[in-house]
Amino acid sequence: MNRFRYFIKALITVIVTFSLTAALYFFVTKEYARETKENVVTLKKNTLKYTVNNFVTAIRIRDRDIRKVHPNYTKKQIQKIQKKALRDYIHHAKFNFGSYIWINEIHNFNGGNRYAKRLIHPELPKTEGQWLSTNTKDVKGQKPYQMELSGVKKHTSFFYSYYFKDNHHPQATPKLTYAYLYKDYNWIICMGVSLNDIHTYVERIRKTSDKYAFTGIAFIELLITLFFAFSYHFDRKKQRQYFAKKEERLQTQIDYDYLTKAYTRNYGEKYLSSLLSRHISQCAVFMIDIDDFKLVNDHLGHKAGDEVLIQVVEKIKSVIRFSDVLFRYGGDEFVCIIEHVDADHAKDIALKMKKSVHTIAIEQEVTVSIGLTMIKETDQHTKDIINRADQALYQSKSQGKDRISAL
Template identity: 35%
Template sequence: MEPLRKKYRQILVVIILILGGLSSLAFLLMSYQIEIDHQKSLEVSIIDVKKTFLKDNVDNLILTIDQERQAQETLFARLNQLAEAALDGYNTFNPDAFLEQAILYFEDPIRQTYFTVLIADSTTGRTIYAVNIAEIDQSLSFSQNTEQLLPLMTSSVKKDYGSYQVFFGVRQSRVAEIVEENTRALIHASRYSNDAYFWVNKVVNFEGGDNYGIRLIHPNLKDTEGQPLSTSMTDIRGHFPYLEELEGVKADGEIFYTYFFKKMNSDVVSEKLTYARLYPEYNWIVAMGVHLDDISSYVSSATEASHQKTIWMLLALTGFIVVLIGVVVIAMTRIEGWYYRNSEQELKAAVYIDTLTQTYNRRAGNDCLAKNFKTYKITGTSPAFIMIDIDDFKKVNDDCGHDVGDQVLIRLATIINQHIRSNDKLFRWGGEEFLLACQGLKEDDVEAFTAKLLDVAASFNYDCCGQPRKITVSMGVAYFIPGDGDEIAAIKRADQGLYQAKKSGKNRSCFIQV
């Protein structure tokens, strides 16, 4: 009996061992399959995170580019309005000297950087004066010449002034140049982890082939910016990334694709995930890429412990991976949020601060006007808008040089900021012109306040070739009124006041009350 029990126990032990072994083997096989599935799922998740990162950044950059384009078009439309107002004034007050005054206005070096101008004799049609027009066909009439120019303009004015026909405006290509310059500066200054960066290609021919496009902006290959591109170009593995990119944006306006590229300052070839999106206004392809060779290290690190532990450790590891993914997502979300907040502050500083005087610039002024006008429509309370212009500033530049003129602008902005309240805002409106927005300034106090500013402006000396000189300013003041259809109406009244102050002898202010 005892030998039978012993044999039974042995058989039971063997059965348990066999079952345990089979269970262990089944567990190991199941764990291995779970691990493989988990690895694939983790790789897909990481790629999805990278895709989201790329798409969000490219979308944000395109939004910034489009906002910059719209802001520049708005700015130049306003400059056209100011130029038209100036020419109207010349024609009204001294029509005999209109041509001389108009040419002098457009000869300003700053205006010549953006204005395209054509002035012709109304009788003969002969071109008298032209700016930024490479060739004028004298055999064509003024209207025929302007018809050829009109499609090239972002905004323009065509008008008759007695004996003269005048056409002026700003070319779309000039706006594109400014947007390109600002975008290049932004991309070159951007920094991301894992060698991620933006680049921009311009499509010249959507049919592809040699010279189908231009490498417009590339922070890591700055020396090749402007280089022509071909859809027959291959990456290091023989793929055709430019062809794939072009076909993708042609079909859907955007594309995710991969190609193989050597890392910067290294012989290591890495697969790169890229998101590209077409910006149709300029035929730009805006793209961003990140390397994919870090995915295997992420996956191996996350699953290494599962090779050496039992099911409870596998479960713990699964929980850890879930927590880790959550922590990574939270950390990435917070880091990304922190980065965008800081980037937004830097962009606002670059977009809203005048680089010379360090006051707010015209774009900031336009935003301030729009916000205050909305508030006025609700509350009926308007700030005072004071347009300030340096008297005879051209003489400062002509006699002393533009460097001295710049210093005068800086000194004037500094001293005005020192004599206004913290909730008042000073904007450089253009050239030697400033706009001051004063919250809570009552109409009864305008005269005393502007008199103080006139004294402040006249209080400092500037050095001109070793001789001390002073400046004076003229001011126009206006408020929002119930009949205003938009915020520009108040600025027009302030401009009228400024004009009246200049006309009345300068070094004074004029309050336009309606």
Template identity: 35%
Template structure:
């Protein structure tokens, strides 16, 4: 009897330990499943936001470049018109020499005629047989008609020519862009919204640059028999945008896997701008976070076995708390990738729009108006032309580093697009805005950066505005700041313009 009782103790202990082990294994599997599901849901949600934000930022960039190109050529046309107006009494030879000198180059279209006889003295570019007939200017994004002396001239640049320059610039920019997980932007140009063979042309594709210019068909299938081009066309045709998935080759690899993509139509160019991420790349990230959670659960499980049932409940609570902490950390890391500009370390444009909207709502509730400072680098194209885009990148990163050493902790710097930045200065008194602007101009101009074996310094032009009571949104203040930036550029650069006030020049 005593022998049986002695044997029963170890048996009970063994059974209890076995039950605890089974309970732990079951509990650990459940925690892993819950964490994996939550991690996947969070990743998919942030992934969709990342895809959409990237495409919308690129479309904003295209529109900005398009408007800037038109503004640049309008300024050149105004300068040419001013030059012609200064000559009122010229012979034919001198008039031709001046006219040809002003309108040389591939983009200009120009016609010069003698008013009295109607005789055309000079013609270059795209024009009808009746250069001064009604409706000729319709194809021109920039155009001027002007009399000087006994002559009449028309000169301008077609929308097709300007859009071609912008499209070539954007194609180069997309090819040089880098994103996490070897993802990339691509562009298909729609030729026929009815679909079918040759409905579109592959315009920009960093993964398959050798296929750019290839005609696409809505009947083209992926390896699973899906019709991704048909789905893409129907989505943008009905709603202008869509999320969709299909199977495609990975970048720098022959591996084909499922890809989640977001596409949106940019109607002025009939461009479908798209961005995608392969799901197995994100799945590997999700799996890693799940495995980390399981390792934590295993370590805590050893504690459960040693402290028996009394400590099991509290240990379970600690485990769940630890799981949530890891989940929140992963979520913050993913959100940081969306809100930070990868090149300069400044905040992204999406973050700027979010913060500006929040500040504007606070302003409507009675808070003070922050200063919105919009600036870009003077003659930045010359930097890129002289030192390459790597040199331009060094300059942009240096600007952000300099600003962070100059601004207050309450101020924020955002990359608005290209070489354009936005500063949000909270709690700044209006009378102190010009002095801060001058200090920023001096600080940025004083720093010399090693670029391509040379020591390079740059200046910036800045436009500044504050929220006003009659503003409908923060966009009104940004627009005024942009107008101030344009004035600063027009007046020679290296200066700041506060709304419509006189510029505050750098010392």
């Protein structure tokens, strides 16, 4: 159940993260496309304005040069020379972004039909010399010539846009135009560029960014998935460690007596049973009882009695090996199991136990009686060994206590 909840939580997080990342990506892409379009339009505007202004400057310089060479020429004569030179230049010039220059000559600043003539137009050369009307509309219903005339009358130069069909685009496309009124000849010098390529350019950038963005999103999702996989693994590891420690503490509570820290009777009897099943020879079992322990509790109190139990265990442990087993059999009785010793060695150990207990310093002398037995090949059950050790202990008690008896 916990795994299922963890999986659902991880799945929801991945979905939410993916959705937010995708939403953020599409928002950023949209903003990037908008900024890209604005930047391209700005670049084209600057190109148109810079080119037309330089073109107008060149016309003025050429006017001055013609007057110097031909001081008697009239304005119309100079204008005629300019027309021929400009027509040749405009029809053969190549500009950035497929842009081009054209010139309209105004005859009526009030507009209307026949308000101007198309003087030069490289994209529509057959229409040069035709009259123009401010009532002409593009495919969107706009009046580009009216916008052009009104703009130059008010600002001399300005930008405007409309839809136009030229030789490069079979269908009408949006066109950005910069118009400049050259008042000396009543010419409107224009330069225009199609905006149709902006959409293509932005779309190409968007597709490229899509490729990298989706790769990035997939990479992010992979990282999230790996993170949750690692987190799940780490969490499971922590859980296993937690439960292992908890089990270890629980096992300690089961195996060790909470007061004396000796093993419990359950642990001791299981250990003794395992020795029988393995047919261990030369193994001594000691039944140890604290003499007159009831008097300690009665005279000194149960707290002192608990302290005696603790110290007796500590004294016995100081005599035996770390691998030997000492467990609390019940009340003030303990059993000690020592492997790989013979009967004589076992008696020496019992004597050391008894002497060690004598060193416990309280108001009342503390002694122990010990019953000793060796595991025999004829022993079938742990109770056979315990009963024999208990009988030996009874002998020690009946003979005056603080003694060692062996059976």
